[in-house]
Amino acid sequence: MQVPATFEYERADSVPHALELLERYGPEARVVAGGHSLIPMMKLRLAQPEALIDINGLADELGGIAVEGDELAIGAMVRHTELLESATATDLFPIFRDAERVIADPIVRNRGTVGGSLCQGDPSEDLSAVFAALRATAVIQGPGGIRTVAVREFHEGPYETAVQPNELLIQLRVPVAPGTGSAYEKVERRVGDWPVAAAGAVLRIEGGVIAQAGIGLTAVGAGHFCAPEAEAHLEGRAPDEEAFAQAGRIAAEHCEPHADQRGPADYKRHLAAELTRRALARAAGRI
């Protein structure tokens, strides 16, 4: 079935208006951003919202990429292409360029948004691993005001996030610190495909040792898209190949990949180790 069920359509003209519409239509309403995940699901009738609240008119309130104090702020309505082309974001964190270059194709990237990607909560989503590696914070607005949730606590399960039906994700905030390098490594079956597996790494070096490590993994069943045991192994060690290889092995041990059309579980576990090692080495080389 390639035709969606019927639904009401409303175009929000401000964040308060969008929140008011979400309240008015109740939990069966859904926000539509780029529509690249939601509309195909509606066509397949995997999603049948009674109302769509279109937030594409909110680029002023929910767009923009800027350094604010010691954080990089990225609006929820920033399109993949904007992030890929943002020198502010990619000079500070090359992990964004690495990842965005291999997310889908230009058509999807021109429309799909950062906020939609995180809110979709797909277990193979690339940006979830990126923001988990970066230890970003999600800023959520609802009728009660604004609250923040660590991206590492944002995903509550496949396709489930901390954003409630009457709330909007409005921004992602990434801590900025000197001495930081970052990178993303992905294996896909063909150009533009979802990952078979992918790993992101963020390293901060102080006095010749790793002061903080961030590792994000996607499509391999890593809890909350991260690898805290491998990060703990790295902290306080010299940033060398042996440490990176061991961190990769630890990260892979704690994954729970499932076999599917993209590959068998043991292959994905192998990729988790190898891509983590490669991402760490590349991140270290960028400091």
Ligand SMILES: Cc1cc2nc3c(=O)[nH]c(=O)nc-3n(C[C@H](O)[C@H](O)[C@H](O)COP(=O)(O)OP(=O)(O)OC[C@H]3O[C@@H](n4cnc5c(N)ncnc54)[C@H](O)[C@@H]3O)c2cc1C
């Ligand atoms: C052919 C194709 C290939 C793709 N390949 C990849 C890939 O390789 N890697 C990858 O990571 N992704 C991939 N994607 C997904 C792509 O990145 C989508 O853009 C993304 O998943 C959803 O973003 P969107 O803005 O289109 O969200 P939408 O489809 O508009 O929304 C998705 C969900 O998020 C909710 N939502 C959206 N914005 C908000 C908000 N601000 N607050 C609260 N809820 C919100 C919606 O209600 C909906 O439930 C692909 C998609 C397609 C169609």
